[in-house]
Amino acid sequence: MREEEMQQDHFTGGNLDVWSIPSAGMSWCECGQDHELTAAIVYKFIVEAGYEPRQRLTHGQLADVIAYVWKYSEVCRFFHLAVEQAAKLVHGKVDKTYPLGHSVDIIGYFSKTWQGCPDAACQGGES
Numbered sequence: 001m002r003e004e005e006m007q008q009d010h011f012t013g014g015n016l017d018v019w020s021i022p023s024a025g026m027s028w029c030e031c032g033q034d035h036e037l038t039a040a041i042v043y044k045f046i047v048e049a050g051y052e053p054r055q056r057l058t059h060g061q062l063a064d065v066i067a068y069v070w071k072y073s074e075v076c077r078f079f080h081l082a083v084e085q086a087a088k089l090v091h092g093k094v095d096k097t098y099p100l101g102h103s104v105d106i107i108g109y110f111s112k113t114w115q116g117c118p119d120a121a122c123q124g125g126e127s
Contacts, residue, residue, distance in 0.1 A: 004021045004108060006103065010104065015104070017092055018090065018108040018109045018112070019039060019105075019108060021110070021112050021113075023036065023037070023108070023111075025112060025116075026116050028070055028114075037108060037112065039105075039109045040106045042104045042108060044067070044105070045069050045107075048068065049064060049068040051065065056097040056098060056103075059083075059094060059095065059096060059099055060099070062083065062087070062103055062106060062107070063075070063079075063083050064077075065103075066083060066110050066111070069107060069111060070111075070114070076117050078117040079117065080111055081104070082114055083110055086106045086110040086113070089109060090106045
């Protein structure tokens with residue numbers, strides 16, 4: 001199924017229901033049990049990454065949390081492009097800050113669709 005078709009099947013009331021989308025990307029979890037990422041897990045990661053779970057996240061903080069989820073110490077341009085694409089689909093545009101609910105959904109969408117960096121020299125999203 002193409003990404004556009006997958007997205008159209010998961011809109012509810014005009015909003016993308018990120019959590020109903022099946023994972024189509026790389027596995028975010030390295031334990032080998034293919035855990036499904038949930039909003040509750042994302043909230044936990046936001047706190048672990050040092051952010052208050054009631055505040056808006058800046059675009060930079062959002063990228064930091066996603067890198068934290070994926071255990072990337074450095075990220076490449078393709079990673080940032082995928083974050084921007086997720087922000088556009090969930091929030092409607094790339095913005096300076098995002099409401100917490102949108103941040104959680106952006107992280108979820110990114111994690112369900114991230115295919116890794118297409119550059120053979122790059123390890124996943126790390127540069």
